[in-house]
Amino acid sequence: MPTLNSASCPAPASNSLLQGVLWDMDGTLLDTEPYWMAAEGELVAEFGGSWSDDDALALVGNALPDSALVLQRAGVKLSEREIIDRLTTRVMEGINQHIEWRPGALELLEELHQAGIVCGLVTMSESAMATQILARLPKKYFAFQVTGDQVSNGKPHPEPYLVxxxxxxxxVPDLDVTRVVGLEDSFPGISSAAAAGLKAVLIPHIAAVPESANWHLVESLTQVNVETLCTLTGIGAS
Known part of the structure; x- marks a missing residue:
């Protein structure tokens, strides 16, 4: 079971209305979507198929097995495992050349860390990739990670966020799900967070996401801090 390391992760803050923040990774914590989209296009082209921007946008936030099935239907003659490995390797090559944290992400992580609010990662990328990316952060901001290869049902199913x-x-003692925020950039992701009962906050990025009463919208994490997260989501409101 994951445990907090007091030297690198904050202890739960008993005086905070906000009890925890669960973060998506791709497109929310850092900008990997262009790498995923390029990798998909290259793979389809290798097998003589065509792949449009709309095709790529339709996969943003999807579970990797679901994306692999779509790519197979587009003509990629590889197994699900082979497709996932090829995509992940290509994306990591891009990240190793240049990593771009989403605007405001590192600042919000640091504020949450200083406030003693526990953060967890909930991503459809696999564990090996997530571990490599989190190691690039300046501190161990995340107490645990939930990855696509650790769940039976990927986003938009609520299982990743329920885990x-x-x-x-x-x-966090006496955890109240209504005092936990989920940060997402995609329709599958925000749907998953909302279905799990979190205060879901959408920070739109590449793919369009419809408005809904089930989630809250901010244009950028640069507009967010602990106080505004509580205000936006109604945490602590009487």
Whole structure:
């Protein structure tokens, strides 16, 4: 079971209305979507198929097995495992050349860290990739990670965030899901967070996401801090 390291992760803050924040990775924490889209296009082209920007945008936020199935239908004659490995390798090559954190992400992580609010990662990327990316952060901001290869049902199913809440409950006494925020950039992701009962906050990026009463919208993480997260989501409102 994941545990907090007091030297690198904050202890739960008993005086905070906000009890935890669960973060998506691709497109929310850092900008990997162009790498994924390029990798998909290259793979389809290798097998003589065509792949449009709209095709790529339709996969943003999807579970990797679901994306692999779409690519197979587009003519990629590889197994699901082979497709996932090829895509992940190509994306990591791009990240190793240049990593771009989303605007405001590092600043918000640091503020949450200083406030003692536990953060967890909930991503459809696989564990090996997520671990490499988190190692690039200036501090160990995340107490745990939930990855696509650790769940049976990927986003938009609520399972990834339900697993995240279970891990968070091991670290935060008397956890109240209505005091936990989920940060997402895609329709599958925000749907997953909302379905799990979190206060879901959408920070749109590449793919369009419809408005909904099930989530809250901010244009950029540069507009967000602990106080505004509580105000936006109604955490602590009487």
């Amino acid at each position: 995240g809440l279970k891990k968070l409950a091991e670290l």
